[in-house]
Amino acid sequence: MSSSSSAFVSYLRQHRDRIDACVSAHVPAMESHDTQAADLDRYLYAPAARFVTSGGKRTRPALCLLGAHAVGAPEERAYSVAAAVELFQACALIHDDIADKSELRRGQPCVHVAEGTGIAVNVGDSILVSVVSTILADDALSQQTRLRLLDEIVCMENRTLEGQALDLGWARDGRWDISAEDYLAMATRKTAYYSAAIPLAMGAICGGGTEQQVEGLRAYGMRCGLAFQIQDDLLNLTGDASAQGKDFRSDITEGKRTLVMVWALAHLDGANKEELLGILASKTVDMAALARAVELAESCGALAHAQAYAQQLIGSAKADLNGLPIDDDARKVLISMADFFVERAS
16 A cells, blocks of 8 residues: 555545444445344345445545535535445345345355345345435435435446446447447446445435535546446456455456457457457456457556556546535545545455
């Protein structure tokens, strides 16, 4: 961890216990005694609780707190939206694992592996309902604020679903006529909204921020969130193989459209392009073939281009943040967050 990203890591650690407690308090649960309580717990509530409390960096809920801090409000104003965002992340991961046919999540069998696909879908849907109920139940927020936050949640959900539709659809149809611009539009929808832009904006809304502050933090989060996804793509290709296990280079096996691969296909010629297309279409898990795909991408500068583009996004985000009237301590943490997003190793 570099000194530039340490402030955000410290912020995460400082608020982790409280975030965990908030999230746990809003996991789906039975409202009253029911004659079917044991079965409902077995098939719905216990799997939901196990997954939501099983770990994760809690980056997104921390950004909700940071958004409130940035506009000069106590962080606890944003506890409910912090929990809501993490619950949405849990639902998205459960459903993503089904779509991607993943086996492990956070070192444990995915919910659909442990419980079956039908139950996993239902568990994810139940968690998604809790996203809304968590905000509705926060009496510390005015009705007008809660309504605005729900509008933000709906926007976040819609954009994420659009991004997922493009990601899954391109893979299903074997589409490799995807440009770098197409990828960036997809990743912005799928990741930038819910990974940074909306959490920061909702935290600022909870804190009573001005429109300039809310929209400035949203814009900052959009750029940083996109850089976060590009770094995620890079880590899958070049990160720690032992730490990732079966997930290492799984984006190649699954034929994921990433900035690295679409750039490589646009800049490779002849036999090299055909070879890379063949590997991406083969669904291979052969480590030598996966390494060859990375080698081909590196040979035309695709890895370097993705790294440079992520850094460019962070640079422009920081420049815009400098002119935004927000708390100075929060500004330092936000700048550190941007560095963390592109320097992290996992």
